[in-house]
Amino acid sequence: MNSLLYHVAHQTTYRYSGLVVLSRQLLHMMPRATEWQERITHDLSFSTTPSQLETGYDAFGNPMCWAEIDTPYKQLTVSAQMQVRILPRGRQVARETLPWEAVRDSLAYHGKPLAPGQLDIVRYRTESPYVRIKHELGQYAADCFIADAPILVGAEALMRKIHREFAYEPGSTAIATPMLTAFRQRHGVCQDFAHIMIGCLRSLGLAAHYVSGYLRTEPPPGQPHLVGADASHAWVAVYCPPLGWVELDPTNNMHVDSHHITLAWGRDFGDVSPLRGILTGASVEELRVEVTVTPLSKAICG
Numbered sequence: 001m002n003s004l005l006y007h008v009a010h011q012t013t014y015r016y017s018g019l020v021v022l023s024r025q026l027l028h029m030m031p032r033a034t035e036w037q038e039r040i041t042h043d044l045s046f047s048t049t050p051s052q053l054e055t056g057y058d059a060f061g062n063p064m065c066w067a068e069i070d071t072p073y074k075q076l077t078v079s080a081q082m083q084v085r086i087l088p089r090g091r092q093v094a095r096e097t098l099p100w101e102a103v104r105d106s107l108a109y110h111g112k113p114l115a116p117g118q119l120d121i122v123r124y125r126t127e128s129p130y131v132r133i134k135h136e137l138g139q140y141a142a143d144c145f146i147a148d149a150p151i152l153v154g155a156e157a158l159m160r161k162i163h164r165e166f167a168y169e170p171g172s173t174a175i176a177t178p179m180l181t182a183f184r185q186r187h188g189v190c191q192d193f194a195h196i197m198i199g200c201l202r203s204l205g206l207a208a209h210y211v212s213g214y215l216r217t218e219p220p221p222g223q224p225h226l227v228g229a230d231a232s233h234a235w236v237a238v239y240c241p242p243l244g245w246v247e248l249d250p251t252n253n254m255h256v257d258s259h260h261i262t263l264a265w266g267r268d269f270g271d272v273s274p275l276r277g278i279l280t281g282a283s284v285e286e287l288r289v290e291v292t293v294t295p296l297s298k299a300i301c302g
Contacts, residue, residue, distance in 0.1 A: 003087045004258050005040075005296040008214055010080040010232070012275050012289050018282030020076070023069045025277035028212065028264040029080040030055075030063040037262055038085040047077040060271060062264035067277075074282070078275060083296070086258045094152035097240045103151050104205035107239075121239050123267070125207040130268035131199045132179055138203035140183075145204060152240045155201070155248060159236075162197055163253035175269065190251040191269055194234040197250045198268070207239040209265050211247060212272045216259040216293050231291050232274055237265060261293065 010029060033039045050067040058064050069076070107122050114122065127133045144157035167187040175191070179199055182192035194210055201208040215233045235249040235256055247256035264272040 003085050005083065005085050006216070006261060007294045007296055008080070008082045008084065008261060009292045009294075010082075010214070010274070010290075011077060012079075013075065013077045013287070014284055015075045015286040015288075016073075016282040017285045019072050019074055020279050020281040021070075021072050022281070023076070023277055023279035025067045025069070025078075025275060026273075027065040027067065027078065027275050028058075028062055028272050029078070029274050030065065030263070031082055031084050031213075032062055032262050032264055034262060036087045036089050038087070040083040040085060042080070042082045045079045045081075047075065048073040058264075058266075058271070060264070060266045062266070062272065064264075072281070084261055086261065089257065092152070092243055092246055092255065094156055095150050097150040097152040097243055097246075099148045100145050100151040100154050100204070100206065101148070103239065103241060106241075107207055108205060121207050124209040124239070125202050125205065127202070128267035129270050130179060131195050131202065131210075133199065133203045134180065135203070137183070137196075137199045141200035141204055151206070151238070152243065152246055155238045155240065155246070158197060158200055159248045159250045160253055162193055162250040166193060166196070168193075168251060190234045193250040194236050195268060197236045197248075201236075201238060209237050209245075210268045210272065211235050211237055211256075211262060211265045212269070212274065213263045214261040214291055214293050216261075216295065231289060232263075233260070234269070235260070 029044060030042050031037065031039045044065060046067065046069070048069050048071050051070045052068040054066045056064060107118070107125050141158050144161060145154035165186060168189065169187045170189055173182050173188045173192050177192070179192065179195040182188035183196050198208040198210060212232060212234050235247055237245040237247045240246045249256055249260070263274070266272045
């Protein structure tokens, strides 16, 4: 089977209304190493050199970076350059997954300790800052999860429903737009679609987490341009035993495959924002993000 080698360039530029005298930044701009993704190279640069720079891992196992800048500036550009190799994920047959009710019941609290490994799963089935649990979300997803349906069959049906009934409209929402607002207006961007799908799944008692990353900028000849390329992208991972976590992209109505490059995952966007921080001085006047994902070559794996 073939693997794919990619180069990713991700540049974020902040322009401020005045002088920033001190800032502390937290970055998720290093690709996560997984069983289907190999991080080959990574380089992070700042237009104003940080006085302190540390790397480590967050509570979800994502690589991250902390930067402190005490040199005054009016504009800050952070650039990440990386090479990653994407490996085939293997066959995922939806009808071979467990009935969704059995999965729901296995994740519910029964007054006794959970089985080993379950604690990491159940933290993705509760409400989080950007994802609400509401009856209307569960009702919206109910026709996708009929009695005894394999969980991945239901999750795929929900992905198709969101793709069909929600309009992708860049600029129609912002990071601060509540998930329920985007849900009721039936439009948004990939972040909104991921949060909505996660909210629907959690409202049914299922576990799902938010994945941030990138999409291949230029598709192979004859294939459509994927929605969300040329920017950071987001999708959903659903716990589907016995397959484990299965990743679905509701923005493009597809299983995550060799077009997708993973940065980080968490409960919602707030856990994995590519760049966020606090500063002393002026406020942000303009934000510009540029992403390019370039295929470099094919490589034989296995």
